[in-house]
Amino acid sequence: MKGRDYCVVPTVDPPGSASASPLSPSSPAAEPKKKMPQRKWEVHPGRNKFHCNGRIMMARQTGIFYFTVALIVVTCGLFFGFDCPYLAVNLTPAIPVIGIVLFVFTMSTLLRTSFSDPGVIPRATPDEAADIERQIEVPNGQPSPSYRPPPRQKEVVVNGQTIKLKYCFTCKIFRPPRASHCSICDNCVERFDHHCPWVGNCVGKRNYRYFYMFILSLALLCVFLFACVITHIIMRSQKANFLKAMQQSPASVLEAVVCFFSVWSILGLAGFHTYLTTSNQTTNEDIKGSWSSKRGRDNYNPYSQGGIVKNCFAVLCGPTTPSLLDRRGLVEPDPTPQQYTMQMNGTGVRLGNYGAIPTQTTTVQPPAQPQQETSEPSPNEEIPSS
Numbered sequence: 220m221k222g223r224d225y226c227v228v229p230t231v232d233p234p235g236s237a238s239a240s241p242l243s244p245s246s247p248a249a250e251p252k253k254k255m256p257q258r259k260w261e262v263h264p265g266r267n268k269f270h271c272n273g274r275i276m277m278a279r280q281t282g283i284f285y286f287t288v289a290l291i292v293v294t295c296g297l298f299f300g301f302d303c304p305y306l307a308v309n310l311t312p313a314i315p316v317i318g319i320v321l322f323v324f325t326m327s328t329l330l331r332t333s334f335s336d337p338g339v340i341p342r343a344t345p346d347e348a349a350d351i352e353r354q355i356e357v358p359n360g361q362p363s364p365s366y367r368p369p370p371r372q373k374e375v376v377v378n379g380q381t382i383k384l385k386y387c388f389t390c391k392i393f394r395p396p397r398a399s400h401c402s403i404c405d406n407c408v409e410r411f412d413h414h415c416p417w418v419g420n421c422v423g424k425r426n427y428r429y430f431y432m433f434i435l436s437l438a439l440l441c442v443f444l445f446a447c448v449i450t451h452i453i454m455r456s457q458k459a460n461f462l463k464a465m466q467q468s469p470a471s472v473l474e475a476v477v478c479f480f481s482v483w484s485i486l487g488l489a490g491f492h493t494y495l496t497t498s499n500q501t502t503n504e505d506i507k508g509s510w511s512s513k514r515g516r517d518n519y520n521p522y523s524q525g526g527i528v529k530n531c532f533a534v535l536c537g538p539t540t541p542s543l544l545d546r547r548g549l550v551e552p553d554p555t556p557q558q559y560t561m562q563m564n565g566t567g568v569r570l571g572n573y574g575a576i577p578t579q580t581t582t583v584q585p586p587a588q589p590q591q592e593t594s595e596p597s598p599n600e601e602i603p604s605s
């Protein structure tokens with residue numbers, strides 16, 4: 220696999236800038252050789268790593284991810300090598316079948332979480348950024364030449380709840396509801412949950428369901444391995460004594476130790492994410508208490524579908540939105556407003572696959588009438604600063 224790790228390209232000038240456009244039409248004769256056209260992943264401004272010509276996208280720091288993979292593979296390898304044969308013969312042949320199914324499911328959900336775009340929102344092009352700046356300036360009156368205290372906040376109403384959209388100084392956009400800027404990957408991510416070093420990626424709108432499946436299946440795998448290993452040791456110790464049984468199968472002891480120490484945190488995490496899923500919240504919102512009643516009696520989660528089953532369905536079975544990053548697309552020679560497939564809706568809030576982003580956004584708005592129907596599939600409020 221070919222890997223490429225690259226430096227941050229100055230904030231928003233990627234495509235088309237001197238370095239990024241080898242095909243500048245201005246001086247065709249001056250170019251001795253035509254370079255291969257660059258793909259957009261090669262000029263992606265966030266701190267990400269891409270493999271397989273942009274098909275695989277991860278965070279830049281992946282050391283802990285490889286540790287996770289090694290821990291799962293080695294522990295399961297020991298299990299299949301030392302415990303499985305004994306248990307298949309002396310207990311039931313279903314043990315290796317269940318083990319393989321759990322292992323394959325866990326690994327595929329892990330890799331799907333780690334290798335996919337979590338829901339990164341493309342940064343504004345220079346034109347788009349200038350457009351937003353102009354809009355910010357207007358409500359401010361005469362802009363001071365030096366510092367301009369900005370009303371860099373917009374408000375939208377989602378299901379009767381007023382939500383603030385903050386301006387991201389790095390991405391030069393107003394973050395859509397529920398989005399947040401990951402300081403590790405340096406990207407704004409839709410329905411940002413958290414950055415998970417164990418999976419080597421952000422967890423957001425596009426990979427949360429796989430992350431949740433991974434945590435659940437890993438918890439199951441861990442309990443299963445632990446139960447099998449203990450059974451194996453006990454069955455052996457019935458024939459000899461306990462110490463001898465452990466000497467006969469030292470791998471089982473190692474597996475038991477690994478499972479024992481990891482199963483508690485994994486079970487806790489699985490429980491926590493089950494709570495989040497059933498209430499349609501993100502880790503980010505839960506930590507900040509975005510929908511906590513401590514913030515006021517009227518504060519409630521506008522994204523809740525009104526029931527545990529409905530929330531699970533919305534989070535885990537809703538339609539998957541396509542990536543907003545055209546990672547494998549070619550960098551065009553000239554930056555034009557059509558560079559990205561995204562468009563602005565005239566308020567500085569990107570329109571993409573957010574579903575219906577409220578259009579009546581204003582800078583200072585008294586509690587607005589929830590005019591629009593409840594067609595918001597995603598969205599949120601307060602976002603941590605970048």
Ligand SMILES: [Zn+2]
Pocket residue numbers: 387388389390391399400405406407605
């Ligand atoms: Zn951002």
Ligand SMILES: [Zn+2]
Pocket residue numbers: 278401402403404405413414415420421422
């Ligand atoms: Zn991240």
